[in-house]
Amino acid sequence: MKLTSNSFTEGQRIPGHHAFCIPHAEHRVCLGSNRNPHLAWSDVPPGTRSFAVICHDPDVPSRGDDVNQADRSVPASLPRVDFFHWVLVDLPATLARIAEGEFSNDVTPRGKSGPAAPHGSRQGVNDYTGWFAGDGDMRGDYYGYDGPCPPWNDELRHRYVFTVFALDIERLPLTGKFTGQQVREAMRGHILGEASLTGVYTLNPAVTL
Numbered sequence: 001m002k003l004t005s006n007s008f009t010e011g012q013r014i015p016g017h018h019a020f021c022i023p024h025a026e027h028r029v030c031l032g033s034n035r036n037p038h039l040a041w042s043d044v045p046p047g048t049r050s051f052a053v054i055c056h057d058p059d060v061p062s063r064g065d066d067v068n069q070a071d072r073s074v075p076a077s078l079p080r081v082d083f084f085h086w087v088l089v090d091l092p093a094t095l096a097r098i099a100e101g102e103f104s105n106d107v108t109p110r111g112k113s114g115p116a117a118p119h120g121s122r123q124g125v126n127d128y129t130g131w132f133a134g135d136g137d138m139r140g141d142y143y144g145y146d147g148p149c150p151p152w153n154d155e156l157r158h159r160y161v162f163t164v165f166a167l168d169i170e171r172l173p174l175t176g177k178f179t180g181q182q183v184r185e186a187m188r189g190h191i192l193g194e195a196s197l198t199g200v201y202t203l204n205p206a207v208t209l
Contacts, residue, residue, distance in 0.1 A: 001044060003164050003195035007037030007100055013209045014148060014160060014199035020107060020128075021149035021203060028152045029203050036086070036104045036145040037199075040097040041164045045192040048093050048166040052187060054180055055086035055145070059158040067151045076155040084180030085160065086145040087124030088117065089172045095119055104145040114143025115177070124178040141177060148201040157207050163196040 008014050016022040017033040024030040039053070060083040066072045088103070102118060111129065115122040123144040132138040150158040165187060172186045200209055 001164065001166060001193040001195035002042045003162070003197045004040050004042075005038050005162075005197055006040075008197075008199045010197055010199075012199060014201045019148045019201060020146050023152075023203055023205065029149070031107045032147065034104055034107045034145075034147050035101040036098065036147075037162070038098065038100040039162060039164065039197070041195060042096065043193075044093075044096075045166050047168055048192055049170045050089070050093055050167045050172075051091040051095065052165040052167060052172065052183060053086060053088040053091070053098070053162065054084065054165070054183065055160060055162045056180060057083045057085060057148070057150070057158050057160050059150070059156055061151065061154065066153065068153060072153060074151050074154040074156070080156075082180075083127045084124075085126050085147060086162075087126060087178070087180045087183055088121055088144070089124070089174065089183055090121045090170070091119055092121075093170075104147075107146070109138055110140030111142035112144050112146075114141070117144065122174075124174075124180060124183060126180070150201060150203055152203040154202070154204055155207065157200050157202045157209055159198050159200055161196055161198045163194055165191050166193040168192050 019032040021029040022032040062079040117123045128142040167190045
């Protein structure tokens with residue numbers, strides 16, 4: 001399989017209008033346009049009955065002690081963990097592209113609704129659901145796409161890996177509010193092919209892209 005995008009190219013910076021947060025001169029960061037990027041896939045394996053899309057950031061700090069703390073930084077040496085930004089399943093086998101902004105075109109406080117999504121697909125909750133759980137203004141179930149917002153004091157630039165999976169089943173055996181890890185587990189034994197595209201992003205002015 002091949003995966004391409006008109007929004008960014010492999011290994012390059014993800015434009016700010018695809019981000020949850022963008023740099024701000026006075027407040028360090030502010031909310032971005034949060035538009036999902038364009039994705040297009042080809043060379044699909046025979047027997048494909050549906051597609052799934054996952055976007056994850058493998059560079060999220062494993063501890064939050066220093067995250068977004070003034071006069072401190074998150075060291076690049078800190079162990080990192082996955083953070084899911086988009087969990088999308090049951091896309092029809094006839095589909096070959098997702099348009100920019102088709103699934104998300106703004107930041108929705110307390111999260112976008114779900115799991116129902118365009119093309120008869122379903123979206124799981126991303127990891128902003130847990131991140132904002134203690135925030136009275138933002139907590140909620142964050143379905144679908146919510147873009148980059150790495151710590152503004154992180155010494156490490158973050159990678160955002162978009163992966164499209166070709167599956168041999170029409171509908172994944174998931175119900176209710178499901179997560180990225182649950183999708184990974186449900187896809188086991190059903191993946192006919194996959195393709196990934198990685199962009200990078202930072203909110204730390206001291207980190208180069």
